[in-house]
Amino acid sequence: MAQVLTQKYVVGADDFAAAGAASAAVKKTLKQLSFPVDFIRRTSIAMYEGEINMVIHGGGGIASVEIYEDCVKITLADTGPGIPDIEQAMQEGFSTATDSIRELGFGAGMGLPNIKKQSDEFEIISEIGKGTKLTITLNANS
Amino acid sequence: MTVSQLAENLELKKLSNGDENEINSCYIADLLSRVLGGCNSNDVWITVQTSLNMVAVAVMADISCVILPEGITAPVNVILKANDEGLPIYSSNKSAYELALMIGELL
Numbered sequence: 709m710a711q712v713l714t715q716k717y718v719v720g721a722d723d724f725a726a727a728g729a730a731s732a733a734v735k736k737t738l739k740q741l742s743f744p745v746d747f748i749r750r751t752s753i754a755m756y757e758g759e760i761n762m763v764i765h766g767g768g769g770i771a772s773v774e775i776y777e778d779c780v781k782i783t784l785a786d787t788g789p790g791i792p793d794i795e796q797a798m799q800e801g802f803s804t805a806t807d808s809i810r811e812l813g814f815g816a817g818m819g820l821p822n823i824k825k826q827s828d829e830f831e832i833i834s835e836i837g838k839g840t841k842l843t844i845t846l847n848a849n850s
Numbered sequence: 851m852t853v854s855q856l857a858e859n860l861e862l863k864k865l866s867n868g869d870e871n872e873i874n875s876c877y878i879a880d881l882l883s884r885v886l887g888g889c890n891s892n893d894v895w896i897t898v899q900t901s902l903n904m905v906a907v908a909v910m911a912d913i914s915c916v917i918l919p920e921g922i923t924a925p926v927n928v929i930l931k932a933n934d935e936g937l938p939i940y941s942s943n944k945s946a947y948e949l950a951l952m953i954g955e956l957l
Contacts, residue, residue, distance in 0.1 A: 725927075728906035732935075735910065745891070745912070752910040753886045760882075760903075813899045813907075818883035825887065 712741065713775040719759055719784075721768035724812060730771045731756040734782075737775065747848045751780050754826040757819045758784040758842055764809055765789075766840060778848045779828075785841045791834040798824070851956060853915045853938050856894065859956055860942060860949065862917060866929045868938030871914035876953045878946050882907045889913065894953060896946045900924040905931045905939075915939070919946045 715737065717730035735752040743751075755771070762769045766786025774781040791797045798820050805815030824830045829845035851873050857864065877889040878896045882903060889895060891912035896919055897904060905928060908916050915938040918924060923941050924932070932939045942949055 725902055727903060728910070731910060732906065749891055749910075749912050756906065756910045757883065757886060812901055812903060813880060813882040814903070816881035816883040818881070818887050822883055822887040 711774060711776050713737065713773075715773040715775070717771040717773075719762045719768050719771055719786075721763065721766070723763060723768075727760055727763045728756050730773075731759050734773050734780075738780070741775065743848055747846065750826040751782075751846050754823045754844055754846065755782050755784075757823045758782065758844070760814060761819050761842075762786045762788075764805060764814060769839070779845055780848075781843070781845045783841065783843045785839065787839040790836040790838055791832075791840055792836060794832055794834060856915070856953070856956065857938075857940055860917075860940075860944075860952055862940035862942050864938070865918070865924055865941055866932035866937060866939040868915060868932065869936040871938070873914045873957065875957065876950055877913075878950060886911055896949055898922055900928055902928055902931055904928070905935060905937055908937050909935045913937070917942055917949055919944060919949055 738748045766788035769786030772783040796802055800821045801817040803815045803817035809815050827844040828847045828850050831843045834840040853871050856873055872892055873894055874892040877893040879885050880897050880899050889911050892914045894915055895913045896917045918941045921943045
């Protein structure tokens, strides 16, 4: 499982115009590396949801992407307020998004469940007042 | 059926130039995470969302084209972004329901 590439992106807080730029860049890279179409789609959706969470809730942060021959590992780390109840945050339909965020089409309460659904490995660590770190792995052959 | 064939049949107004994708089915929703979790690749997506995030979601989810119903149009910056990404966006005076019925007949 040789590592092919490592990429790092700074994700800005509350910057909805630029939100998704990191995910779009990763999608282009995976296409260039000729990964399977379904795998690229799963990775894109999972990373975009995570990136949007960082923009909306996390005050921005760092997205680190490790691309291997047969999988991708994505770490999204923010220094935001943290998640008080991860189990609750994982429930479909639960959202703390404000009305202004909902007007943009976000806040369905599907972000974290969508990420978990697309990922083969999913770990979320959060500390109140310090931030949240989400680590996911997607296997190209699953 | 391809995007341009669909556009011709439904008499859609083209807002952005995009790739000539194949169309498999149709998905209607306006909550972006709902779309990311529920749509399939090569769907037509009917939505009233006209933000840059709509373009990003469509691209991430491999949507074939977006149709804005009820005469809705998109801002210029959104159209330019869609052109960059190769995402075809169309507008129609018909409702989402009318469009879905017609798409169902065609596919």
